[in-house]
Amino acid sequence: MKLPVVRTASTLDLLARPCALKPTPNPSRGGEQGGAPAPASWPVPLLGGARGGFCGKGTRTPHAENGSVLIIVIWVAFGLVSLALYFAHSMSFELRSSDNRVATIEAEQAIEGAARSVSNILAKTITQQQLPGTMPDPLGYRSEAVPVGDARFWLIGRDTNTWQNGPDRLTFGLVDEASKLNLNTATMDMLQALPNMTAELAANIVAWRQSTNDASVGGAQSETYLRLQPPYLCKNAPFETVDELRLVYGLNLELLYGEDSNLNGLLDPNETDGETLPPLDNRDSRLDPGLLEYVTVYSHEPTSRTNVNTRQQLEALLTSVFDSARASQIAGRVRAALGGEVGPVGGRPGTGDSGGGRGAAVSSFTSLLEFYMKSGMTAEEFSQIEASLTVTTNIQSLVNVNTASQAVLTSIPGIGTDKAPALVAYRQSNPSQANSIAWVLDVLDRDATRVGLAGPYITAHSYQFTADVAAVGHHGRGYRRVRFVFDTSDGTPRIVYRQDLTHLGWALGKQGRADLLVAKGIR
Ligand SMILES: [Ca+2]
Numbered sequence: 125m126k127l128p129v130v131r132t133a134s135t136l137d138l139l140a141r142p143c144a145l146k147p148t149p150n151p152s153r154g155g156e157q158g159g160a161p162a163p164a165s166w167p168v169p170l171l172g173g174a175r176g177g178f179c180g181k182g183t184r185t186p187h188a189e190n191g192s193v194l195i196i197v198i199w200v201a202f203g204l205v206s207l208a209l210y211f212a213h214s215m216s217f218e219l220r221s222s223d224n225r226v227a228t229i230e231a232e233q234a235i236e237g238a239a240r241s242v243s244n245i246l247a248k249t250i251t252q253q254q255l256p257g258t259m260p261d262p263l264g265y266r267s268e269a270v271p272v273g274d275a276r277f278w279l280i281g282r283d284t285n286t287w288q289n290g291p292d293r294l295t296f297g298l299v300d301e302a303s304k305l306n307l308n309t310a311t312m313d314m315l316q317a318l319p320n321m322t323a324e325l326a327a328n329i330v331a332w333r334q335s336t337n338d339a340s341v342g343g344a345q346s347e348t349y350l351r352l353q354p355p356y357l358c359k360n361a362p363f364e365t366v367d368e369l370r371l372v373y374g375l376n377l378e379l380l381y382g383e384d385s386n387l388n389g390l391l392d393p394n395e396t397d398g399e400t401l402p403p404l405d406n407r408d409s410r411l412d413p414g415l416l417e418y419v420t421v422y423s424h425e426p427t428s429r430t431n432v433n434t435r436q437q438l439e440a441l442l443t444s445v446f447d448s449a450r451a452s453q454i455a456g457r458v459r460a461a462l463g464g465e466v467g468p469v470g471g472r473p474g475t476g477d478s479g480g481g482r483g484a485a486v487s488s489f490t491s492l493l494e495f496y497m498k499s500g501m502t503a504e505e506f507s508q509i510e511a512s513l514t515v516t517t518n519i520q521s522l523v524n525v526n527t528a529s530q531a532v533l534t535s536i537p538g539i540g541t542d543k544a545p546a547l548v549a550y551r552q553s554n555p556s557q558a559n560s561i562a563w564v565l566d567v568l569d570r571d572a573t574r575v576g577l578a579g580p581y582i583t584a585h586s587y588q589f590t591a592d593v594a595a596v597g598h599h600g601r602g603y604r605r606v607r608f609v610f611d612t613s614d615g616t617p618r619i620v621y622r623q624d625l626t627h628l629g630w631a632l633g634k635q636g637r638a639d640l641l642v643a644k645g646i647r
């Protein structure tokens with residue numbers, strides 16, 4: 125039996141040229157069906173078997189009609205399947221988007237939790253430790269992948285001891301704001317000593333913060349800023365945030381961010397690839413950060429201190445801390461150093477202290493380091509009272525010599541490029557002495573000139589800390605990052621600054637991503 129041949133192309137022909145179809149008499153088929161040969165005048169059926177055609181009489185066979193219907197049904201089915209797939213894909217996309225939104229909310233909540241956690245850590249440090257202005261022990265709290273429900277957070281920190289060697293791993297923990305130069309108190313020379321700074325830029329920074337249009341400083345004043353588009357005035361008032369540097373004439377993003385485009389203190393792959401990806405870097409496998417890494421506006425110390433230049437105040441403090449004999453011995457030496465009566469001779473045994481005021485008498489102490497050098501106290505004794513002392517009623521923002529990076533230490537007069545590496549090396553080898561500035565005296569070789577220059581700018585205490593919190597929600601999604609600055613100088617941790625840094629992109633490095641993938645796999 126010969127099967128009828130259905131030409132699919134004929135359907136198109138049918139739709140396009142219906143009149144071209146002619147019935148083809150088939151004697152064999154007609155015989156098998158037991159019917160008479162199809163009349164030449166069969167009407168052409170359309171959909172649903174309706175009779176009557178647009179071509180008039182007898183132009184199509186029933187098999188051609190069936191084929192047409194089948195193909196139309198296939199097309200309709202194909203359309204329905206396409207619609208179903210489209211909606212399925214759309215729903216899947218919507219589901220994923222909702223999941224990401226949930227993860228983002230989880231990450232945001234984790235960041236709020238982190239802020240409370242840090243506040244608690246700082247409050248505990250204040251109440252539990254006898255010495256005020258102490259940095260929380262990094263081993264005393266969790267700062268890496270801390271779980272909050274299904275979310276986790278990290279506190280992105282800095283290891284200022286190994287900073288110059290090119291960080292290859294992220295450091296976690298709080299960042300000491302006193303480890304940086306304060307934009308409102310640093311001198312022009314100190315600012316100029318920072319990496320990538322010029323005399324002109326340093327002058328512009330000083331001119332921005334100075335209260336009057338004092339042209340003697342040099343630097344850009346309002347007439348310069350009024351030529352910019354849009355024009356604005358020189359502030360002539362202290363910096364309120366570090367970000368204000370972007371308004372200072374000549375300071376562009378390249379100078380502020382340097383190679384560390386995501387401000388995480390880590391050399392990310394795009395930060396050491398030359399011109400391949402932004403930022404522009406020198407491809408030397410070392411991180412060369414911008415100015416933002418080295419400056420702050422938050423560091424300041426509490427004002428309620430005992431002034432070592434006020435005799436009664438000092439003697440009252442010494443008597444409350446030491447036994448009366450030792451207190452009067454120290455007080456005597458201090459008086460001698462200040463040009464008063466000669467103090468008792470003879471130092472405490474075993475301390476290396478030969479007794480008596482050292483060097484020429486001064487009218488007043490210019491720094492605690494100088495006071496310590498001339499008081500004849502041991503380092504241990506000095507560390508007990510150091511946080512309660514000051515030399516001035518107008519306390520400046522000081523640099524914590526125990527946490528500052530080598531670049532910041534280099535900018536301090538009397539330390540410079542020759543002593544900064546020695547300071548970093550010494551504190552790395554002697555971490556137990558980090559509660560005081562007494563050790564600095566040895567590294568500066570007890571040189572009165574160096575002590576006189578560096579002393580007024582250094583401290584061993586910190587009261588402001590940054591918590592740079594990065595967080596992800598469930599399955600490592602919904603990345604968020606917020607930077608908080610806490611101030612503890614009045615005895616209670618307060619958030620004084622908050623900035624969303626999510627726009628800077630992923631800050632947890634390749635290792636962080638790998639850790640998340642591992643955690644995801646384990647779940
Ligand atoms: Ca980086």
Ligand SMILES: [Ca+2]
Binds near residue numbers: 383396
């Ligand atoms: Ca580099």
